[in-house]
Amino acid sequence: MRLVVPLQGVAQGRGGLLLGSLIPCALFYFLQLYLKRRRSPSDPPPPSTSSSNQPGMTRHSSLSNLLSRGPLRISSLATSIAKPDDSPYYIGLDKASEDPYHRIANPDGVIQLGLSENRLCFDLIEKWTSENLRDWVMGREGGDLSISGIATYQPSDGTMKLKMAMAGFMSRVIGRDVSYEPSQMVLTAGVTPAIETLCFCLADHGNAFLVPTPYYPRDMKWRTGVELIPVHCRSKDDFVLSISALDQAFNQTRKRETKIRGILLSNPANPVGNLLSREMLEALLKFAEEKNIHIISDEIFAGSIYGDKEFVSIAEVVGSEDFDKNRVHIVYGLSKDLFLPGVRVGMIYSFNENVLAAARKLTRFSSVSAPTQRLLVSMLSDTRFIVEYIQTNKKRIRDMRDLFVAGLEELGIKCTDSRSSLYCWADMRNLIPTYGEKGELEVWEKLLNVGKINLTPGSACHCIEPGWFRCCFTTLDKEDVHVVMERIRKVVGSRTSCG
């Protein structure tokens, strides 16, 4: 009443002039205060700094942003990934790709021995594609050339035709009486998404997998949150995995209250090249049953075996004995055995229906491109070509390895005796200045910057013993081998002369 009456008085020209003018002013003042207070935490006065008006994409006004409203945030996951990568594996790869070696065009470039590619049979692939790839994009659907067969949505886990072709190829490559069931396959865009998908299916955030070292420098932790716990293997055992080491690692991790969900093997091993024997596989299966965990077997190099030892796939062992099939999952890919560069085809092969169902749904995030599927179906169904390719490939890898290892032995560097995969695991322990990771990285750096050779140091592969290096020899031509040896001798020779 007190409020209204004076206002009324003002309006009617009667008394209350003082109050009638004071009260609205006071109200107005409080309103301003309220608005100002409300605005200030979220929106300070806009920055008067001028932002550059160039049409280019240079970073604009980030400083003014920082001053005015705090930095624009990305997730903590992205922040950790965005940091410049200081792993020697990636630094070496980058350097080699910036300045690649070419015998004629760039003889002083960096020779790439750290990227696992098998270029020895590239000419066979080239020949086949030039002869056979007519109308491969436009298939013949009902007599007319049509793109609709591959343009429309395909099943996200791969077409049945490709699965059947892959099953046939795998049986041929492994060369034994194992048959693979197409309905138990799930195809993904490469082996990396295949392993990531399996991690998503088998483990929650914060769980762990046991991995025998040394292993391929992969990191599954980014999106899955799954840790890789190393199980160290030593040279005195020829880097062969032992159950006691596994058990020890399992118990130690359990003490830290981290749940172990499975073992992640590679067979043949990357980088050492060991094959797991039948007895070892049976022991691993028993261990997994005892601890109630999964086994993921990465058999991507199954087609690159050229020695006398026979490759035994875990699928064979599981099939023959009375083991629980539900815990075994196999990962395979085409990029090592069939060098079609950039073809992104990986495969999950599992006996567990629930895992297959979940993985199928997850493949919509990483499906194989339909034209690639069609190309591969026609290539893998050409049995004559595939048989010839596999035989020639094995022979060429064997010859190249013998040449390379002989060259290294002349320099006094021994390699482990493995007749599978595309690498040599070279022992340079007597060449490193100090026994430790630092010494190893010194040698690596010298080889990269002075010798212009990119090898992968053992520390990047989490090897517990310093001084081992991984060399992939299948990217070389025969003529380049002596160039590599010369360069190593220059670096090694200069070390021994002043060391």
Added chain:
Amino acid sequence: MAIEIEQPRVGLSKVAVSKTHGEDSPYFAGWKAYDENPYHETSNQSGVIQMGLAENQVSFDLLEKYLEEHSEASSWGKGAPGFRENALFQDYHGLKSFRQAMANFMEQIRGGRAKFDPDRIVLTAGATAANELLTFILADPGDALLIPTPYYPGFDRDLRWRTGVNIVPIHCDSSNNFQITPEAMEAAYQSAESMNLKVRGILITNPSNPLGATIQRSALEQILDFAVNKNMHLVSDEIYSGSTFSSSEFISIAEILETRGYKDAERVHIVYSLSKDLGLPGFRVGTIYSYNDQVVTTARRMSSFTLISSQTQHLLACMLSNKEFSENYIKTNRERLSKRYDMIIKGLKKAGIECLKGNAGLFCWMNLSPLLEKPTRESELALWKVILNEVKLNISPGSSCHCSEPGWFRSLKVTNFCTADHELSSKERDHLERSRKKIKEVDGSGSSSRILLFSLQFLQTCFEVQFRWKKMSRTLILRWMKVIVEMSRYLRYRLTKSGRVNSGSLGEKH
């Protein structure tokens, strides 16, 4: 003899067993019905017609013509130009020629009103993977993204399943044609805050799926201002940008940034894909275009989990760098989609169905609320079931798109049978006619209760006139007629369902 011990079953992860993949929703149930009983012009005319899967097949002939005339795009053997260089370069940066071609294509779609830098393009296997990757980068598990409703049902899976991020809807309604307003955005933001969720970004689809309409310039400015005010990211999913009916009607967020001199650009990210504009969803080609260097670096590294094969990149690079082809394709695709849209709208109007005025995309956003018994979600789902099972059309109900108003349905403009002259085929017209009749007649779900109601009313009137038939009141007669009509309708419904009466239904073979 070994004693059988029950082994504990080996467990799977939470991701594997969760239902966030959303494949139990009506959106996907309709697809399953189609997969089990697909329509075919000659061999299965009683099958389900797929009008819920967005595939653009109107312009396949242009693609095929290009591939026939330019065999070097698909040639991949010795002597093919650039084979060796392309073949041996296969890291996650992607082929430079392909990224250049994509940047040019995106510029052409926007009529040259925005520029794109090929080094800011990150390649992923499809827009699904691109959206998920951006979510991983911009938000932590437990954070939230704001998305205006109605939205593509797949977002519930793509953005939430593995990332652990929540979606908070920005409710839009038909009063202003489902345009996004600052009030709605603020309300959604407040609701997220009240649930203690940190909002990290806002994701818009422009042109919108399922509305089939572009977002206006003023609304885009407001959305960008909102993102700047709240210090969050803005993701613009522009996968239908090449499917607008005219180039001038589509305003991209890139254009807004250009007019503002790229101020605040580092919070904007664009997702694009060739699955809808080129009609090549099987190729699995998606891109993230970001103005933020950190996001580009991170996305590129994480894209190693979802790469495009080099053969596909090479093929599409050849195709898209051919300026003549790409300009002609964009123009023709737009014309054909526009023509299709007009035909569908006319046909639906004749059937008495109103649609939202659209200018893009592959959809019609139809208003079937007059056909609902009650304006509730349950009766919308009941109507959807009738349309799927009786009329055999798979269209998506608005509730699966999280629309706040019941009665809206999404239907495709481009079905998977298109005749050579791209006219709405007579079959489609027949189906629409029959569907109109069917929807009006065959609403058997509430019939029995209505019969009961009308009978009771009739009896009540009888009592009122105290069974003095001479005093037949008008009300009595009307109520009696109502009962009879309803009973005959119900009877007819039951008989047509069991197939004894020939009502020209889709059960017939022609």
